[in-house]
Amino acid sequence: MPQSTFPYTHQVVVIGAGAAGTSVAASLLRQRPGLDVAIVEPSDVHYYQPAFTLVGGGAYSLAKTARPQASTLPEGARWIRAAARELQPEQNRIVLEDGREIGYETLVVTPGLKLDWDKIEGLRETLGVNGVCSNYDPSLAEYTWQCIRQFRGGKAFFTQPPAPIKCAGAPQKIAYLAADYFRKKQISSQSELRFYAAGGALFSVPDFVPHLEKVARGYNIGLLMNHNLIAVNGDKKEATFSFTDGDGKTQEITESFDLLHVTPPQCAQDFVKNSPLANADGWVDVDQHTLQHVRFPNVFSLGDSSSLPTSKTAAAVRKQSPVAVANILARISDKQLRASYDGYTSCPIVTGYGKVMLAEFVYGGKVTPTLPLSPFKESAFYWQVKKRALPPFYFDYMLKGREGDIAHKARD
Ligand SMILES: Cc1cc2nc3c(=O)[nH]c(=O)nc-3n(C[C@H](O)[C@H](O)[C@H](O)COP(=O)(O)OP(=O)(O)OC[C@H]3O[C@@H](n4cnc5c(N)ncnc54)[C@H](O)[C@@H]3O)c2cc1C
Incomplete structure (x- = not known):
């Protein structure tokens, strides 16, 4: 993957290549090949964090949760292997840990939490x-x-x-x-x-x-x-x-x-907390439906670093990413932001070996299962989904910017 040269202004700069930053960057490039996307990410390894619980329970190997960062970043994105230190949205600029500066037209803030x-x-x-x-x-x-x-x-x-x-x-x-x-x-x-x-x-x-x-x-x-x-x-x-x-x-x-x-x-990362992008609690202050910053319209955020009032999960990111991407592309094309996030999140609550209660819900705590199974019953099927289906789905589908999906529904 090519390293960026400085000083440079990119069409899109993504801070943090975890679940959110990688999904958004990959989907942007899938939908708009040739878009100039730079990703600021210091870590050489990308972890699938949802399996850490199974590692702690002796039901999954730690090695399987980790992949080299270079293999999960989307082709066509420029990897800036460094940490962001300062956000200067008035100047459309970020400053890296080593003092280098990068300009952007659109900024996606996804460095997770501290x-x-x-x-x-x-x-x-x-x-x-x-x-x-x-x-x-x-x-x-x-x-x-x-x-x-x-x-x-x-x-x-x-x-x-x-x-x-x-x-x-x-x-x-x-x-x-x-x-x-x-x-x-x-x-x-x-x-x-x-x-x-x-x-x-x-x-x-x-x-x-x-x-x-x-x-x-x-x-x-x-x-x-x-x-x-x-x-x-x-x-x-x-x-x-x-x-x-x-x-x-x-x-x-x-x-x-x-x-x-x-x-x-x-809590929020210090460099986010201390920036003009933060709300009173330190999270990136975005509209809960469009994921656009409430004061800086060329800034978007999702995932753990955002102010979105829902439970912070990779499952939430899966539903947030297509909304962020659609609205970023709309803005770049001077169109209205029409995509809207409903707060969907999900937590597979492991209740024992071979058993999971799958909690899926949207804003307001409304329970919204994807499949016609009782969300309150411990399920052997959902254990298999968590252990065997979701890790490859995450690495090979979601992080690749693929967005096809089954709709979740409110219960009758
Ligand atoms: C024990 C555990 C169990 C979990 N279980 C589940 C589950 O069952 N289901 C589920 O859906 N979710 C689960 N999650 C939550 C899920 O992993 C997170 O919500 C998800 O990874 C959030 O994605 P993100 O991209 O916002 O943050 P992350 O995936 O954490 O990525 C943040 C990225 O930003 C980078 N970064 C940090 N600082 C900087 C900086 N200064 N500059 C540039 N980059 C930076 C980091 O290196 C990292 O790559 C679990 C998490 C844990 C820890």
Whole structure:
């Protein structure tokens, strides 16, 4: 792939070649061959993150989640192998980590989000040792499986930070896999499993909550809502949570653990947060239907870095990308922006080995399944879809900018 020369202005600059940036760039080039598209991306590897949960549960190999970046980037795009450091939308310019500047006519901002490990005191020092694991980093997901496999009873805790996070179901999926594994190994009676969530409910869409609570009850997982992990002492194997008591007072409680799976707090990337493109919470401030920036009309955003008020998933990106592409091409041709995103997102909630409850919904938490199957039933079919069909679909279809799709529908 050719490296760009500087200084240079491109017709389209894409920041971040993850699920969103790659899909958009590939589709733009598929529909408009010859378009001058540059992709700013520092990483040599592209990960299929949705399979990290299965890696942590010992049901998928880490190697299969990773492909060389050069093999996933679309042919015809110019790869600028660097990180963006500053956004200057008034000048239609971005500045790279090494000080180089790039101009653009249209900007697509898709650098994902920041995992804020340092927000939890003592966590970084003990990640990957002392039974402290996380599926949110590929270098740690295999350690999750090691912790689960080597667990011989005791206390296993699973945490979920305040929203928003990517894949809101992932913190509980690994709790169910661990519980299922302990049951199969007949160590459930010597184990105490707890799920600590900073929010007040197990899932953001109320229709799914009773069904998921039933799954948790079935495994005897204690649910502690409104408990936020704030510190970890790896040597002592202690976790500290803040919670609000019945009188509205904030309290802290420290508990000892044998296994701790942490989902880190998450926020916008610093260079996005500190830019004129950010909303008050730091996310790229776009219209929730057109994906166009609300103040800079030649800027679009989608995926985890955007302000779109829906659950942050690759499945959401699959539906956002065709809308972004149609509206970018319309704008380039001085036409009206007609494509509209309805907030679709989906989360295959793994509820045990061989079982998935597929949560699909749009803005407002309206449940919208794609197939005529009950969204609230644990399904062996959806497990196969998650494990075998979605990874090749992602790499060989979605990242290639192919957009054919089955429509999702509101339930009767
Ligand atoms: C444990 C886990 C489980 C998940 N499970 C599911 C699931 O079951 N289903 C599902 O649909 N989704 C799932 N997801 C979420 C899904 O992976 C993300 O929502 C999706 O990848 C978002 O795409 P994105 O392009 O916005 O961000 P990403 O795919 O994260 O890509 C961001 C890209 O930007 C690059 N970048 C970062 N900083 C800069 C910079 N300064 N300059 C340039 N480039 C930069 C990064 O290197 C990266 O390549 C899961 C995620 C995790 C971690």
